[in-house]
Amino acid sequence: MTMRRTCGALAAMLIASSAFATVAFADTMTMWVRASGTNAAAHLVNLWNATHGDKIELTTIPDNQMVTKLATGVQAGEVPDLVSFDLIYMPDFMKAGFLIDLTAELKADPNYASVAQAYKDIATYEGKIYGAGFTPDVSILVWNKDLFKKAGLDPDKPPRTIGEIHADAKKIRALGGDIYGFYFSGACPGCNIFTTSPMMVAAGSKMLPANGNDTALTGEGVKDVLETFKEMWDEGLVPKSAQTDNGANFTAEFKTGKIGIQGTGGFLLSELKKDVPNLNFGVTFLPGVKEGQVSSFVGGDVVAIPKGSKHVPLAKKFIAWELTDEAQLEGLAKNNILPSRPALANNKYFAADPRVIVTAKALGVGYVPWVYHFADMVNSDSSPWINMLQRAIFDGDVDGAIKEGREKMKEIAGE
Amino acid sequence: MAPALVFVGLFVMIPLGQLVAISLTDRSLLGGDRFIGLANYWRIWGDSSFWRALEFTAKYTLILTPILMVLGFALALLTVENTPLKRLTRTIVFLPVVIGLASSSLLWFWLLDEQVGLLNKLLVDLHIIHEPIVWFANANSAFWAVVISITWKVVGFGMVLFVAGIQSINADILEAALMDGASYWKRVRLIIVPLTRRVMLLATLISAIGSMLAFDQFYIMTSGGPRGETFTAVYWIYQNSFISFRLGYGAALSIVLTLIILVFATMQIALTARSVET
Numbered sequence: 184m185t186m187r188r189t190c191g192a193l194a195a196m197l198i199a200s201s202a203f204a205t206v207a208f209a210d211t212m213t214m215w216v217r218a219s220g221t222n223a224a225a226h227l228v229n230l231w232n233a234t235h236g237d238k239i240e241l242t243t244i245p246d247n248q249m250v251t252k253l254a255t256g257v258q259a260g261e262v263p264d265l266v267s268f269d270l271i272y273m274p275d276f277m278k279a280g281f282l283i284d285l286t287a288e289l290k291a292d293p294n295y296a297s298v299a300q301a302y303k304d305i306a307t308y309e310g311k312i313y314g315a316g317f318t319p320d321v322s323i324l325v326w327n328k329d330l331f332k333k334a335g336l337d338p339d340k341p342p343r344t345i346g347e348i349h350a351d352a353k354k355i356r357a358l359g360g361d362i363y364g365f366y367f368s369g370a371c372p373g374c375n376i377f378t379t380s381p382m383m384v385a386a387g388s389k390m391l392p393a394n395g396n397d398t399a400l401t402g403e404g405v406k407d408v409l410e411t412f413k414e415m416w417d418e419g420l421v422p423k424s425a426q427t428d429n430g431a432n433f434t435a436e437f438k439t440g441k442i443g444i445q446g447t448g449g450f451l452l453s454e455l456k457k458d459v460p461n462l463n464f465g466v467t468f469l470p471g472v473k474e475g476q477v478s479s480f481v482g483g484d485v486v487a488i489p490k491g492s493k494h495v496p497l498a499k500k501f502i503a504w505e506l507t508d509e510a511q512l513e514g515l516a517k518n519n520i521l522p523s524r525p526a527l528a529n530n531k532y533f534a535a536d537p538r539v540i541v542t543a544k545a546l547g548v549g550y551v552p553w554v555y556h557f558a559d560m561v562n563s564d565s566s567p568w569i570n571m572l573q574r575a576i577f578d579g580d581v582d583g584a585i586k587e588g589r590e591k592m593k594e595i596a597g598e
Numbered sequence: 599m600a601p602a603l604v605f606v607g608l609f610v611m612i613p614l615g616q617l618v619a620i621s622l623t624d625r626s627l628l629g630g631d632r633f634i635g636l637a638n639y640w641r642i643w644g645d646s647s648f649w650r651a652l653e654f655t656a657k658y659t660l661i662l663t664p665i666l667m668v669l670g671f672a673l674a675l676l677t678v679e680n681t682p683l684k685r686l687t688r689t690i691v692f693l694p695v696v697i698g699l700a701s702s703s704l705l706w707f708w709l710l711d712e713q714v715g716l717l718n719k720l721l722v723d724l725h726i727i728h729e730p731i732v733w734f735a736n737a738n739s740a741f742w743a744v745v746i747s748i749t750w751k752v753v754g755f756g757m758v759l760f761v762a763g764i765q766s767i768n769a770d771i772l773e774a775a776l777m778d779g780a781s782y783w784k785r786v787r788l789i790i791v792p793l794t795r796r797v798m799l800l801a802t803l804i805s806a807i808g809s810m811l812a813f814d815q816f817y818i819m820t821s822g823g824p825r826g827e828t829f830t831a832v833y834w835i836y837q838n839s840f841i842s843f844r845l846g847y848g849a850a851l852s853i854v855l856t857l858i859i860l861v862f863a864t865m866q867i868a869l870t871a872r873s874v875e876t
Contacts, residue, residue: 228808251840254627277842370734370823425714425736429821556842563841564822565647565829571823577735 196330206212209236212264212494212501216241216250220484224267225515227505233505234335234345237497239265250275250558253489257281258592264498267317270305270485277308278555288499294506297504297524301481305553309506314487315502316523318515321449322377322480323547324348324470325383328463330355330362330443332497341467343474345382345411348444355443364420366442369576371430372569378469382408384550385478387470391552391560395597399589400571406585407472409575416576419583421500424579448482453519466538468545481549481590485522510530521546530568559595565589608814615850621849638850648851650857658830659809662745666805667798669749670756675786677757678764688761692754699751703818706747710734737827740820744828748815752808756801763797764790799870803863810859829857 216224219241224401226238242263244252249268253276256262265434268276289312298514302316305331328338334354342348352364368374380390386404415421424432435444438459446469455462468477486505488498503585504510511522521543528543554560561568571588575581612853616636621638625631642648672690677684709717710733718730758785767790775785791798813832820828829837834857839848 197821247840249844251627254843275628370821423730423732423735427823428713428733429823465638563837565826565834565837569823570825573823577824 199485209238209390210494210497211238211240211359212497213242214265214267215244215249215263216267216493217269217484218243218247219246219266220269220318222516223518223520224484226520227318227510228305229331230510230514231501231504234509239501253281253534254279256491257491260491262491264488264492264494265486265501266489267484267486269563270302270481270551273305273314273487274308274553274555275486275557276487277306277313281489282313283490283492283495284311284313285315285488285499285502286310286579288292288503289315292503292506293507294503294524295455297526298506298524298527299481299523299549301546301549301551302485302523305484305551306479306487314385314485315506316483317486317505318484319449319481319521319546321521321542321549322469322482323449323542323545324444324554325437325447325451325455325464326351326444326467327437327440327442328442328465330358334358334443338413338463339465341445341465342470343438344470344472344476345386345408346472348470349411349415349420352415352443353418356418356420361422362441362443363417363422364443366421366445367425368428368433369426370428371433371571372561372563372566372571372572373434375431376568377448377482379408379412381469381480382446382471382548385469385476386473387471387476389551391557391594393554394595397593397596399596400585401591404472406581409572409581409584412572412576413581416578426573435577437464449521449539449545452536452542456519464538468541468548477548479545479549481546481551483523490574528590529567554596555598556595560592566597612777613674617849620846621853623846625849626843627840634846635693638775639848639854642692642850642854647829650826650835651834652855653760654828654832655810655812655832656832658745658812658840662809663802663805664749664755665745665749666871668751669753670801671760671798672759673757674789676798678761688754688757691757695754696855697751699814700818702751703747703815706743706750707819710743719844734820737814737824738746740828742822744815744819746761747819748812752805752873756805759797759801760794763794767793799867802870803866806866807859810855810862817852 214224214228222240225241228241240598246269251274253262253268271449277325282384286288295315298316298478299319300318303312306312306314326341331338331351334357336350336351338355342351348365358571360502367379376390383402383404384390386402386407388400388402388404389398390400390452392399422521432449434447436442436455437451440459440462442530450467455464469479470477473479486502488495505514506524511524511527512530512532515522516527516530519532519539522530523544523546524548528540528546533543539563560566567588570591571584573586574587578584622633622635622833623631624634624637677688677691698706709715712718712730712732715730718727721727726751731739734740771789771793771854772785775789809833812830813836816828816830816833818821822829822833831851832855834853835848838844838851
């Protein structure tokens with residue numbers, strides 16, 4: 184009896200201690216994500232939390248505060264274990280030494296090999312890798328098939344060049360009233376680097392300089408695209424409100440069903456399907472000047488481990504996990520979010536909607552500029568990029584605008 | 599005295615000293631904190647964008663301040679008596695003061711919108727204009743849109759100050775003038791205005807300094823556009839400090855702006871004090 188009791192007590196202790204061990208050794212990591220990436224990140228984090236003993240606590244940081252928070256956090260030693268931020272800041276963060284080197288782990292990871300090249304490029308600094316694609320987005324061209332039909336255009340034939348965008352927009356505008364052929368947010372630098380610059384890149388232009396000796400805005404593509412936009416503006420094919428749209432109406436205009444063609448982001452697909460399910464639209468790559476020229480801007484967030492993270496091995500495990508088929512398909516694709524591995528574009532979740540597959544494939548033809556001071560050159564309200572667009576399109580001085588843009592960008596890159 | 603000195607030291611002098619120290623470095627949010635002497639100040643000298651922003655800020659201040667003073671004073675004259683209707687009017691005019699500046703700027707941004715804005719709809723419906731005005735497409739109309747919104751937002755504050763000033767005038771003086779046959783405008787010009795000069799100085803100073811530090815309204819309504827033509831000095835400091843991450847340069851710009859405001863405020867106080875004495 185005593186023996187049995189002792190064994191029972193021992194067994195109970197073992198069970199209790201193993202339960203205690205689970206609790207004691209399960210860690211909770213912290214992760215910061217910028218506001219515009221929260222939705223996508225939450226799907227991945229929820230899946231991780233549901234399938235792992237170690238948990239992640241997600242904290243949303245307003246987009247425009249992420250750099251300040253991370254920079255001050257690194258300096259004060261108060262950082263999260265993982266951070267998801269706009270990929271465009273990667274060069275600045277890597278150079279500043281904010282991030283932990285992931286080269287050994289990612290080079291050995293077979294899933295990493297199939298990550299979109301743009302993500303690999305942007306997260307590499309002096310031969311070392313500091314992050315991985317996390318919640319991707321990519322720019323695309325959308326067209327309203329119903330308006331195409333009404334204007335006598337083939338609704339299944341999207342424009343293949345910027346010249347065709349112009350010609351189609353003219354026919355759609357001819358429908359009259361408040362129906363317009365084309366839309367772009369004329370006062371939004373970020374929206375335009377996302378949707379307008381790929382047209383220039385597709386036509387062979389190079390956008391931003393990597394340093395003070397590098398060239399900026401090279402090639403005829405820049406001029407061709409600006410001139411086409413200017414003509415469309417002059418001909419009234421674009422709503423007047425576009426001139427002052429700082430991005431507030433970037434997605435709203437196309438949803439009204441009164442815009443024929445617009446460059447936008449992959450994120451709009453799920454919004455359109457949810458908000459205006461009856462809108463009949465198509466998706467294609469952003470075109471260049473000649474047929475066959477296509478490109479896109481690879482955006483979205485990268486995930487990295489900031490220096491000072493208290494759970495580095497676990498954070499590395501998470502990064503490896505988020506590149507697996509399970510995370511890419513069940514965490515992202517299942518929720519209409521693009522995987523960062525373009526090879527997974529043809530999956531069971533996207534099969535029902537070829538438009539999503541086109542969007543996912545755009546990752547494979549996309550570019551992302553590897554430059555320091557991107558915010559200065561492009562994103563700021565006084566950037567040479569937005570000044571060039573506005574001067575060229577709304578003031579009509581295309582050559583002067585490009586010349587000024589080149590000079591200012593070189594000046595910033597040389598700092 | 600001592601507690602006041604401690605307060606000023608802790609909350610004004612030490613942060614100001616730190617700001618000066620940062621302005622002598624190349625500190626950036628992305629690293630770098632070398633002592634570079636006066637290099638940031640030399641850079642300001644050649645920063646045409648800053649001087650353009652400062653010029654725009656001065657124009658904004660010089661136009662907005664008289665509008666606020668004249669309107670505030672006129673409203674005070676109209677509502678100075680303590681009748682129920684006038685008290686209600688004062689409350690209504692003062693209400694926007696308690697709304698946050700960011701909220702009121704957003705409110706006006708949408709009111710002036712060319713597609714859904716009520717103002718454009720009203721003007722079109724009244725056949726004053728044929729098609730909606732794109733207020734923020736042009737630097738001039740964007741400027742006036744902000745001036746209108748700020749006037750609506752803060753004119754009540756000046757009015758309340760002036761009402762208090764006018765009500766503190768000895769009623770006997772005004773009565774004596776009335777008995778002597780002085781007209782309303784004579785009483786305003788020769789008694790009320792001179793006896794409320796100190797209030798005017800205070801209201802002008804608050805308004806002018808507030809305008810020199812304008813940021814929220816332009817950040818929300820114009821984003822500095824079109825083509826950077828509506829950047830204010832503080833907006834430019836913000837751009838450098840938190841968009842370009844140049845904290846050292848941003849600190850130097852802040853010091854320069856503080857000195858400029860200090861000089862103008864001192865001149866204004868001196869001039870007004872002299873006129874009050876005479």
